[in-house]
Amino acid sequence: MTQRSFSPSALAKQRELRGISVRELAAAVGVTKRAVMYWQAGRSVPDDRSFGRLLKALRCDAQDLSGRQRGSETLADLRRDAGMSASDAAAVLARKRYAQGLKIDNEKIRALELGRSVPGWGTISPDKAGRLARMLAQIYRVPERVLMDAWRRSRPEDIPPVLPERRSQTTEARTTVWEALNDRQRTYLSCIFWQDLEEEKKSQGRRSMGGQRPPAIEWRRMLLAVHAPPDLVGYTRIQERLRVEGVHDPGVGSSVAALERRGLVITYRDRVRVDGEGEVPRTRVELTRHGRAVARAGLEVSRDSGPPKPLLSRWLWRILVRVARADGNGLDGSLAGRGPHALAVGRSPDRKNPSRGFIVLRHPDGVDSGAYFWFLTEDGRRHIADYFTLYQDLYPDVDTSGLENVAG
Numbered sequence: 001m002t003q004r005s006f007s008p009s010a011l012a013k014q015r016e017l018r019g020i021s022v023r024e025l026a027a028a029v030g031v032t033k034r035a036v037m038y039w040q041a042g043r044s045v046p047d048d049r050s051f052g053r054l055l056k057a058l059r060c061d062a063q064d065l066s067g068r069q070r071g072s073e074t075l076a077d078l079r080r081d082a083g084m085s086a087s088d089a090a091a092v093l094a095r096k097r098y099a100q101g102l103k104i105d106n107e108k109i110r111a112l113e114l115g116r117s118v119p120g121w122g123t124i125s126p127d128k129a130g131r132l133a134r135m136l137a138q139i140y141r142v143p144e145r146v147l148m149d150a151w152r153r154s155r156p157e158d159i160p161p162v163l164p165e166r167r168s169q170t171t172e173a174r175t176t177v178w179e180a181l182n183d184r185q186r187t188y189l190s191c192i193f194w195q196d197l198e199e200e201k202k203s204q205g206r207r208s209m210g211g212q213r214p215p216a217i218e219w220r221r222m223l224l225a226v227h228a229p230p231d232l233v234g235y236t237r238i239q240e241r242l243r244v245e246g247v248h249d250p251g252v253g254s255s256v257a258a259l260e261r262r263g264l265v266i267t268y269r270d271r272v273r274v275d276g277e278g279e280v281p282r283t284r285v286e287l288t289r290h291g292r293a294v295a296r297a298g299l300e301v302s303r304d305s306g307p308p309k310p311l312l313s314r315w316l317w318r319i320l321v322r323v324a325r326a327d328g329n330g331l332d333g334s335l336a337g338r339g340p341h342a343l344a345v346g347r348s349p350d351r352k353n354p355s356r357g358f359i360v361l362r363h364p365d366g367v368d369s370g371a372y373f374w375f376l377t378e379d380g381r382r383h384i385a386d387y388f389t390l391y392q393d394l395y396p397d398v399d400t401s402g403l404e405n406v407a408g
Contacts, residue, residue, distance in 0.1 A: 006051070008042040010065050014058045015040075028057035052083015061352075069346040071357025071379075075136070075154040076113040078147065082140040086110050092139045098131055115155045129161035144309040146353055152382055160386045163309050177262065178298030184247070186298065188255045189264060191241035193295035195222055196287045198237070221268060224256070224285040228277045238285070256285065264291030307394055311387055312356070314395050316342055321398060323359050323374045324384060324406050330364055330373025345377060358383055381406055 015025055022040075026033045029050055038044040046054060055062060062081035063070060073081070079089050086109040093099045093109075102108070103120060111118045118124065124132075129151070137147035144163060151161055181189065199219045226233045235243065259265045265285050272282040287295070296302070307313060312320060319339040323331045342349040345360045358380030361372050376384075384391075384406050392400060 006039075006045045007065060008040050011054070012040045014060050014064055018058055020058070025054075025057055029053040048080045048085040049083060049088070051080050055081075055083060063354075069357075070348050070354035071149075071345040072153070073146070073150045073354055073357075074113065075147075075150050078136070078140045078142055078150050079109075079113070082142075084140075086113075089136075089139065093135060096135050099135060102132075113154055115157065124158060126159050126162040127164070129158065130163040133161045134163055143353055145356070148310045149356055149379065149383075152386070153379060156382060160310065174294045174297035177264075177294045181258075181262075181298075184255050185258050187242065187245050187247055189259055189291065189295050190299060191238050191245065192222070192224075192259075192265060192285055192287055193292065193299070193301075194241060195238050196220065196292065221284045221286045224267070224283045226272060226274065227281040227283070228274045232276060233274055259291070263288055264294060308390075310383075311390060311394065312343075314398065315339065317391055317395055318398055319343060320358055320376075320380060320384070321400055321403065324376055324380070324403050326374070327376075327406075328365075330375050333361055333372040333374060335374060340374075343380075344374075356380075356383070376406070 015022070020028075022036050023033050026036045029036070029046075030053060031050060035044070035046075035050075039046055051062075051065070054065060058065075062077075066077075068077065079086070084092075085106075087106045090104045090106050090109050093102075093104045108118050108121070133147050133151055134144060137144045140147065148161060148163070151158075178186065199222060203216075203219050222238060223236045224238050225236060256265065256267060260267055265287055268284045268286070270282055270284075271279045274280050311317075316339060319335065320343065325331075338349065340359070340361070341347045341355065343356050343358045345355065345357045347355040349355060356379070357377055359374050360377050361374055363370065364373055384403065388400070388403070388406075391398070
């Protein structure tokens with residue numbers, strides 16, 4: 001383990017915050033009291049296994065004991081954060097069916113992390129690297145995008161890994177459920193499904209505009225019916241969809257009950273006050289995961305899985321393009337919303353996983369005070385160069401003119 005990956009002062013701080021003595025911590029980690037004192041004094045650093053035990057004993061994240069910022073992790077960092085030595089990682093990989101022919105050992109793991117040629121492997125093809133990257137993400141328990149970013153930092157001279165496509169689950173069973181429904185039940189399920197998609201897009205739109213995305217439990221429970229005269233309360237969005245499909249008595253009777261018995265929807269009933277009527281019953285409906293899958297299969301709607309794992313969503317790509325366009329001048333530090341949490345060094349999109357580390361907020365070169373600006377990091381430049389053509393195909397509506405120098 002290197003000094004870059006461990007902060008002696010952070011260890012002392014975390015130990016004191018949790019009220020653990022040096023002796024107690026040493027016992028929990030399985031080392032001597034002197035070893036812990038040496039770590040805190042900066043005279044030595046924990047080995048990889050001891051680091052993992054420290055995280056468990058102190059109930060903290062790797063970032064809490066690390067001298068590095070989020071969004072700068074290498075392959076070696078991810079392994080240490082998982083509390084594994086190179087030998088541990090090699091042993092786990094060796095049990096994977098695909099990896100058995102690679103004869104992975106401690107030496108090969110080290111060479112992979114240091115960006116060197118791996119003995120016995122020759123040139124690592126993008127496909128081979130992609131399969132290996134997926135296995136490493138699994139054993140280190142990190143998202144694939146995090147592993148891919150760490151791979152590029154550790155092996156910048158390699159061609160970017162290409163993750164293998166996942167096998168799609170069969171839709172035969174779901175189609176069978178769909179076909180077992182009568183026409184009216186299918187109509188109800190379809191209208192609920194389309195409204196669920198609409199609510200999801202609204203939620204995503206609020207986040208992309210910098211707003212707070214409400215919890216899914218709120219927007220997935222959609223208003224199905226208010227049991228009062230339509231001239232007083234009108235029709236809900238689902239009822240309007242049903243009327244378009246020819247269902248002019250869109251209540252919550254036998255059709256909805258049949259869908260609920262099959263585990264396709266869940267209904268929630270309460271009461272709401274309506275002017276002129278007093279309190280009246282109200283019914284909300286939530287599409288279950290099973291119901292959503294059945295509707296997709298029956299309506300032949302493919303699931304939008306988003307961009308490939310290493311690539312950014314459209315709104316994050318727009319932000320990266322804005323920063324890249326500013327080039328050496330930097331972009332003023334007024335980026336709003338959650339974009340910086342997903343892209344910037346030192347941030348985290350979910351307070352757990354690191355950011356992509358593609359932009360950084362700092363003073364311009366040669367300036368020590370005044371306003372801060374957003375600049376591309378080397379990781380950001382490399383990412384644009386690696387995937388520029390793919391982004392142009394994926395998001396043709398995003399103007400990337402002027403980025404030829406970065407992409408080249």
